[in-house]
Amino acid sequence: MDNSKVFRSILSFIMALWLAFGSFCSPAAALTDEQKLVSQAWRIVNRTYLDDTFNHQNWAQVRQEALKTRLKDSQTAYQAIQNMLKTLDDPFTRFLDPRQYRSLQVNTSGELTGVGLQIALNSETGKLEVVTPIAGSPAEKAGILPRDRIVKIEGTPTDNLTLDEAASLMRGRIGTAVSLLIERDSSSPKEISIIRDRITLNPVIAKLQKSKKNNIGYIRLTQFNANAPIKLANAISELEEKGADGYILDLRNNPGGLLQAGIEVARLWLDSGIVVYTVNRQGVQGNFESSGPALTKDPLVVLVNQGTASASEILAGALQDNKRATLVGEKTFGKGLIQSLFELSDGSGLAVTIAKYETPNHRDINKLGITPDKVMPSEPIAINQVATSDDVQYQTAVELLESTTIAQRLGARS
Structure with missing residues (x-):
């Protein structure tokens, strides 16, 4: 065989090996900003969450599934984070968009604008419940009581709302009305209209x-x-x-x-x-x-x-x-x-x-x-x-x- 042909064959083989090895060892493609945000949220929960079984599931697999979805913008990234957190079945561990995160950071000794309700998701029924109305608030004056179930807010069913989504629906300008459909004990649901106001927090x-x-x-x-x-x-x-x-x-x-x-x-x-x-x-x-x-x-x-x-x-x-x-x-x-509250890279946050x-x-x-x-x-x-x-x-x-x-x-x- 011609020596030049042998040399070219050996060179081609070496190049093929180099390309294959180089491709195998090259770093993974850089994560997008949206993927980085999802990964950051995952790491915070992985490091700090109370239940180290993560509700008896493979938490690493949850991250992989989240990153497989097409994250084209911040909203899809937010949805991916929310979907991850839902698998924990913990209503108190939740995602907060930048506006919700800033709102939660407001000094609690100041003033609020809204109806004045402390709310929670019942861990057994998943229903949105009133913990208590704030003293002197429009909600208290309207007769809202602890353990009342909020069925609808302005006609929107609360079954699939997060705490922060429900709170956002009840916030609004002073003097505007918000309609709540309230269920108490075994009685029929009752619609209550509440006028939003400034709530002074005097402890x-x-x-x-x-x-x-x-x-x-x-x-x-x-x-x-x-x-x-x-x-x-x-x-x-x-x-x-x-x-x-x-x-x-x-x-x-x-x-x-x-x-x-x-x-x-x-x-x-x-x-x-x-x-x-x-x-x-x-x-x-x-x-x-x-x-x-x-x-x-x-x-x-x-x-x-x-x-x-x-x-x-x-x-x-x-x-x-x-x-x-x-x-x-x-x-x-x-x-x-x-x-605890954790801030994410784009100004959104997690409560964990x-x-x-x-x-x-x-x-x-x-x-x-x-x-x-x-x-x-x-x-x-x-x-x-x-x-x-x-x-x-x-x-x-x-x-x-x-x-x-x-x-x-x-x-x-x-």
Whole structure:
């Protein structure tokens, strides 16, 4: 054979090998911006989500399936992220577009515009439920109650809406109306029209009330925002100066808020003891303690109901387990999960369940709630009837305080 032909054959073979090897070893094609966004969201959940089984599924496979879809723009990327998160079956782990993410970051001590409802997806039924109306809000004035089911918003069925989509439908300009179809217990759905308004978030209402035998410091805490601990501390100090003999802390229809605020409020009442345990997916327990001194040692009764949720349950559980307070009312809502916010590269974000909390006695509150020491059901009452003779739960708390303070005085004399 001609040497030149042999040389050309060998050269062709080497080139073919080089091309094949080069093709095999070349880096994968660069991800598009949309694919990077989906991958970023996947990594955050993969790293932080409470359930390391990811709802008993192959989480890596979920990512692969998401990246197989055609992601032509940000909206299709957002949909792919939402589809990934839906497989977790966790209504609290959710995607937030840039507008929703900015809205959720708004300082909770400011003002809101809307109807004033705290909402959640029932983990068992998947139905959109009212946790509680915000005190003094249009929703409260319209008669919306905790555990009411929102069937439709402006004619749109809520079955397939996320929490943020439902909240967006209820927001709007001041003075405009929004129609809600409400279902309560087994009664027929009822349509309620609510006029949107500016909602001022004042977390603490405090006053000295005279009972037959005592001066009672009544404090209503409506939410746990950044200002709640200092506002409550000021209220306790002022009531102490006015001669309060005992306290009623009203957490009814308090949907929670900032975890740290709940912890700081508990510390105002406790000289020492565990406030709450947090448990991550590795089972590692962290805890928050109180090192005192408490602002007052006077007797304390805490009012709770079905609208008492999240940080409110942390506080109620801490005071109950440390035997600092007697709880009166109804079993609480049962939200014992902790979420963190994560910002994505394009300004959108994720709310991800990263841990759960337990009371000082290691009670798991999620879906179970806290049972009061004295269970006392109550019919719905108007806002101007709260902490009056028409409020049976409040009156029960007053009676408990009177018997407690009398016993303390007799003990002091002996």
